[in-house]
Amino acid sequence: MFQAFFVDPFIMIYDAPLFFVEVLVSGLMAGVMYSLVALGFVIIFKASGVFNLAQGAMVLFAALTFVGLWELGVNPWLSLIISALVMIGFAFTVERIVLRPLVNQDPIIFFMATLGISYFLDGFGQTIWGGEVRPLDIGIPNEPFMDLADMTGLYINKFDVFSAVVCSLLVAILAGFFTKTKIGRALRAVADDHQAALSVGIPLKTIWTIVWSVAGIVGLAAGILWGSKLGVQFALALIAFKALPVLILGGFTSIPGAIIGGLIIGSGEKIAEVYWGEAMGGAIEDWFAYVVALIFLLFRPQGLFGEKIIERV
Amino acid sequence: MERTFGETLLRVDHISLSFGGVKALTDISFSIREKEVFAIIGPNGAGKTSMLNVINGFYHPQEGEITYKGVHRKQMKSHDAAVQGIARTFQNVALFKGMSTLDNIMTGRIIRMKRNMFWQAMYLGPARKEEMENREVVEDIIDFLEIQAIRRTPVGRLPYGLQKRVELGRALAMEPDLLLLDEPMAGMNIEEKQDMCRFILDVNDQYGTTIALIEHDMGVVMDISDRVVVLDYGKKLADGSPDEVRANQDVIDAYLGVPH
Numbered sequence: 147m148f149q150a151f152f153v154d155p156f157i158m159i160y161d162a163p164l165f166f167v168e169v170l171v172s173g174l175m176a177g178v179m180y181s182l183v184a185l186g187f188v189i190i191f192k193a194s195g196v197f198n199l200a201q202g203a204m205v206l207f208a209a210l211t212f213v214g215l216w217e218l219g220v221n222p223w224l225s226l227i228i229s230a231l232v233m234i235g236f237a238f239t240v241e242r243i244v245l246r247p248l249v250n251q252d253p254i255i256f257f258m259a260t261l262g263i264s265y266f267l268d269g270f271g272q273t274i275w276g277g278e279v280r281p282l283d284i285g286i287p288n289e290p291f292m293d294l295a296d297m298t299g300l301y302i303n304k305f306d307v308f309s310a311v312v313c314s315l316l317v318a319i320l321a322g323f324f325t326k327t328k329i330g331r332a333l334r335a336v337a338d339d340h341q342a343a344l345s346v347g348i349p350l351k352t353i354w355t356i357v358w359s360v361a362g363i364v365g366l367a368a369g370i371l372w373g374s375k376l377g378v379q380f381a382l383a384l385i386a387f388k389a390l391p392v393l394i395l396g397g398f399t400s401i402p403g404a405i406i407g408g409l410i411i412g413s414g415e416k417i418a419e420v421y422w423g424e425a426m427g428g429a430i431e432d433w434f435a436y437v438v439a440l441i442f443l444l445f446r447p448q449g450l451f452g453e454k455i456i457e458r459v
Numbered sequence: 460m461e462r463t464f465g466e467t468l469l470r471v472d473h474i475s476l477s478f479g480g481v482k483a484l485t486d487i488s489f490s491i492r493e494k495e496v497f498a499i500i501g502p503n504g505a506g507k508t509s510m511l512n513v514i515n516g517f518y519h520p521q522e523g524e525i526t527y528k529g530v531h532r533k534q535m536k537s538h539d540a541a542v543q544g545i546a547r548t549f550q551n552v553a554l555f556k557g558m559s560t561l562d563n564i565m566t567g568r569i570i571r572m573k574r575n576m577f578w579q580a581m582y583l584g585p586a587r588k589e590e591m592e593n594r595e596v597v598e599d600i601i602d603f604l605e606i607q608a609i610r611r612t613p614v615g616r617l618p619y620g621l622q623k624r625v626e627l628g629r630a631l632a633m634e635p636d637l638l639l640l641d642e643p644m645a646g647m648n649i650e651e652k653q654d655m656c657r658f659i660l661d662v663n664d665q666y667g668t669t670i671a672l673i674e675h676d677m678g679v680v681m682d683i684s685d686r687v688v689v690l691d692y693g694k695k696l697a698d699g700s701p702d703e704v705r706a707n708q709d710v711i712d713a714y715l716g717v718p719h
Binding site for chain 2: 328331332334335338339341342343344345346347348349350
């Protein structure tokens, strides 16, 4: 027992360091994809203090719209733009119909509202585009770089690298957009106290529309990347739950947190699966992330980068 | 010294506000002149806070008219009110608790910052310069309110009296023409009250800001106000200088009760 947990795995790592690097890299790449989904949550959480249960449904809906349009014969770039516009239109609708009447309500009310949005969007998307699994091929081959493999013996997947680049770009743009400036400050203000935010003239409606639009577009990117891995199907909506441990780890309000959290969870679960999987009876990849999240909740409930929780009594 | 006032800055005419069957305000009219310190007083539940909420657009009255800077309106919208120079503080302190004192006060500058999203996102060029300029204004306010020591402290950790001061700072950062203060001295000790009085009078004096405040401490109200309006059960009882109001029989009855 001791041998299997504390000795063998390290001997394996020591014996085949190249293989360890491969596992680590593929884990990190998967982590980037988690980060992308988590990012959608963070953006909305920052501006409303609410965990948006509909984020998964938004990922699915955006991906379905993209694939659906493409299958109808629309040029893929055009479908991408139309899908983004659809997500922005969706943001306007949500702000007008759902959020605006709820100004100044408790976060739990918003939370329940997002649950409603989630159910609606799941059904609506599948009513329009159908419920079957759709393959999605965006033209990035799912194969390793052969040159690199020949030279060093390291197998790195092209698609993984592509998605990592897309994610990094999105993250860089968003981080610039949401930190250090008046927008970032306005977002935090809105999340903290609606009435006070209104009293200093922060336009609540505009802020909400912006964050839901951005979350929708991030969802589109996540949907396309995950969709080309798994096929566009209902399961995409469930990927949202993989983002939950990422958020607990990184902190719900932090964009860098979502990234680092995703990387830790992604690489952690791959390494755990490969090296400790056998000792634990296999398939630990499925629950590893949640256990890490639980441990974090015990010791650092605000996450690695979350805002300190302050309550004066 | 004789104080001089300008034109009427804000006038409310025959305002009535009800929530379902509950009448919060009935037929209230008064006007606030530029540069004066105007107080709204009255027993608990008299509708004082409702009145402030009507002025800055949180509540929309069913009847009446609001004239601000010469423009007639049926109701204010809160965003317009802020942009038009109406700032306020709240009875129960509504600060952004997780943010530092500095950041809280900076939120007051948001409507004064004009650069568009693109520059903001890049945090360079004009936006950066703008951030610096606004930061200077905020530092001045911090000096004025003597809260340098707590600039970096998250406001949720501050004692109540200081929180009220930060809230005043945030309102001042908007460079308001009309400052609404909802019980600025509630829950403070004598020294804190004296400080707050000094700040209010200094703001009025140095920046020429018109101030409308709600306050329960009669001593304070009578000392610092130029004019007082008294509400009771949503109706206006009296309106005039502190001395006139003090002598008004209806006001005495409302506060002390009448023998039956």
